[in-house]
Amino acid sequence: MKKVLMSVLCCSLFVCSFIVNDKAQAKSGSIVGLYQFVSGWNRNFNPFLRQLESAKGFVYEPLVIYNGMTNEEIPWLAESVLLEDDLQTIIIKVRKGIKWSDGVEFTADDVEFNFNYLKDHPEIDFGGLWSDGGQLKSVQKIDDFTVEVVLNNKNAFGKSTLFNEFFLIAKHIWENVEEPTKKVVENPVGTGALTEIIKFTPQLFVMGRNPYYWKADELKIDKFFWPQFNSNDAAYDMLQSGKVDWAHIFIPEIESVYVAGDENKKYWFPSHDGVRITMNMMTENKDNLKAFKDINFRRAFSLAMNRKDMMNIGAYGYVKGGNPATGLPPLLWSWRNPEADKVWSEYYTFDLNKAKQILADAGYKDIDHDGYLENPDGTKIKFDIQVPSGWTDWVNNTQIAVEGLRKVGINANVATPEANAYIENWGTGNFDSQFCSNNLMPTIYKFYDFTMSSSYFHTNNWWSAAQTNYPNEERDALIRELKITGDKEKQRDIVDKIEMMYANEIPQIPLYYNGKWFTYNTSRLTGWANEDNPYIDPSLADHDNKIIHLLHLRPVAE
Numbered sequence: 001m002k003k004v005l006m007s008v009l010c011c012s013l014f015v016c017s018f019i020v021n022d023k024a025q026a027k028s029g030s031i032v033g034l035y036q037f038v039s040g041w042n043r044n045f046n047p048f049l050r051q052l053e054s055a056k057g058f059v060y061e062p063l064v065i066y067n068g069m070t071n072e073e074i075p076w077l078a079e080s081v082l083l084e085d086d087l088q089t090i091i092i093k094v095r096k097g098i099k100w101s102d103g104v105e106f107t108a109d110d111v112e113f114n115f116n117y118l119k120d121h122p123e124i125d126f127g128g129l130w131s132d133g134g135q136l137k138s139v140q141k142i143d144d145f146t147v148e149v150v151l152n153n154k155n156a157f158g159k160s161t162l163f164n165e166f167f168l169i170a171k172h173i174w175e176n177v178e179e180p181t182k183k184v185v186e187n188p189v190g191t192g193a194l195t196e197i198i199k200f201t202p203q204l205f206v207m208g209r210n211p212y213y214w215k216a217d218e219l220k221i222d223k224f225f226w227p228q229f230n231s232n233d234a235a236y237d238m239l240q241s242g243k244v245d246w247a248h249i250f251i252p253e254i255e256s257v258y259v260a261g262d263e264n265k266k267y268w269f270p271s272h273d274g275v276r277i278t279m280n281m282m283t284e285n286k287d288n289l290k291a292f293k294d295i296n297f298r299r300a301f302s303l304a305m306n307r308k309d310m311m312n313i314g315a316y317g318y319v320k321g322g323n324p325a326t327g328l329p330p331l332l333w334s335w336r337n338p339e340a341d342k343v344w345s346e347y348y349t350f351d352l353n354k355a356k357q358i359l360a361d362a363g364y365k366d367i368d369h370d371g372y373l374e375n376p377d378g379t380k381i382k383f384d385i386q387v388p389s390g391w392t393d394w395v396n397n398t399q400i401a402v403e404g405l406r407k408v409g410i411n412a413n414v415a416t417p418e419a420n421a422y423i424e425n426w427g428t429g430n431f432d433s434q435f436c437s438n439n440l441m442p443t444i445y446k447f448y449d450f451t452m453s454s455s456y457f458h459t460n461n462w463w464s465a466a467q468t469n470y471p472n473e474e475r476d477a478l479i480r481e482l483k484i485t486g487d488k489e490k491q492r493d494i495v496d497k498i499e500m501m502y503a504n505e506i507p508q509i510p511l512y513y514n515g516k517w518f519t520y521n522t523s524r525l526t527g528w529a530n531e532d533n534p535y536i537d538p539s540l541a542d543h544d545n546k547i548i549h550l551l552h553l554r555p556v557a558e
Contacts, residue, residue, distance in 0.1 A: 040202035045188035057543035060167035068537025087154035101195035113171035269515030274327035274438035296362035303355035304404035314396035323510035327438035337499035372411035383432035384415035427460030
């Protein structure tokens with residue numbers, strides 16, 4: 001414990017040595033931010049790696065930004081993106097007057113290059129755009145500021161599918177890089193607001209203004225400080241110091257731990273993506289798989305979830321429930337199927353007696369009298385639910401989930417690998433069950449595709465269908481049909497079918513909605529998004545929305 005406290009104290013002192021005092025920090029337009037758990041910063045701004053996720057968005061920018069609060073499409077590096085009537089051709093008009101941070105002009109050549117670079121390097125085509133069954137047929141420059149994208153098939157949701165968080169790199173920097181995931185980028189070149197690396201150590205890095213930023217007149221921030229921390233406890237110490245301006249950290253008992261009577265310390269936790277527990281429907285543990293594939297087992301699993309305690313105790317009352325069976329995020333609730341919700345509501349509740357009865361009726365028995373049920377054929381059921389270590393609220397709620405499962409006779413346990421190992425496990429399929437998230441997507445098609453479609457099985461795409469690996473050809477066919485359907489009524493019919501399918505089959509266990517963990521300090525900066533002015537997703541974890549948030553911030557007048 002003493003070593004941990006000393007490490008935290010040293011880190012805080014290290015940060016404060018660069019931020020002399022509150023007035024100087026405000027006058028200079030500086031921000032201190034906390035987002036990414038790391039043991040120590042590694043100087044590599046390669047956007048195809050997750051080493052410096054914190055910097056993404058402030059260095060590399062997308063063509064289009066989708067507002068996480070309103071779903072509004074905001075043209076960014078693209079002046080416009082038009083899906084033509086054939087639902088297969090997309091015309092990108094590239095914004096003029098933009099330069100990369102080294103002064104080179106940004107043109108259609110860069111946009112064309114970014115798409116085709118993924119084709120040439122499938123190891124970084126994380127969305128499978130060029131894979132068999134992928135979206136892209138061709139991408140070519142029409143003129144210096146126009147690019148034509150031709151899709152393999154019709155896609156009524158093609159724009160958002162392609163451009164959601166599609167961050168661009170410079171052709172003149174990357175075109176001769178043969179192994180993009182191995183490139184070490186110490187000094188990044190991007191179109192973003194903060195591309196200059198003023199200071200870099202394992203404990204802290206500092207980003208400065210892009211000298212050629214195309215929105216320089218709107219940018220009032222000169223420096224962004226990113227101190228290293230590797231646990232929530234380490235973050236709390238820095239937050240309590242009052243030196244942190246913007247953080248994406250779960251804070252238990254936030255009024256006492258963070259606010260503590262300081263009117264400048266504020267927070268806002270709007271609903272985010274759905275939280276769920278998944279069972280790996282392709283686990284190599286055949287005995288656990290027998291249980292996972294049984295709808296009766298999955299119904300009992302859901303009934304054993306004390307969601308009220310998860311929301312009010314594990315997540316300290318910061319979050320809300322009401323998840324449909326598919327886990328649709330609130331932005332997509334207009335697609336909810338009331339009939340499916342009725343079916344799902346029978347199992348979206350906490351009822352241990354009903355869970356026990358369902359298991360007993362299905363033939364699950366405690367044959368060896370160890371307190372836990374075996375499969376109807378007598379084989380053992382025993383599995384871990386993995387959750388990233390240090391993610392306090394999730395660890396708490398995984399423990400609540402396991403407690404409920406054990407009460408109905410299911411031998412489940414908590415496993416807490418480091419976040420990177422956790423991600424690797426789901427990419428390789430090396431897990432039985434996990435506490436995870438549903439993701440946010442700007443359209444119903446992309447949400448279904450990314451969180452359900454078999455095309456994402458056994459990948460480490462962030463919160464994708466690899467979380468469930470749940471095979472279902474009928475569902476895949478419906479998702480493909482939705483993609484090529486421009487008629488709104490037909491779209492509605494397809495969505496209703498998918499919503500009902502998940503309500504009946506329960507291939508995942510929706511729990512509640514994450515909060516957008518947003519804490520901020522108004523003593524040095526104004527312009528923050530908040531509950532009274534929810535103009536953008538406020539989270540540092542949303543790498544494109546935070547670009548817009550940054551541009552709204554202003555130093556407090558002296």
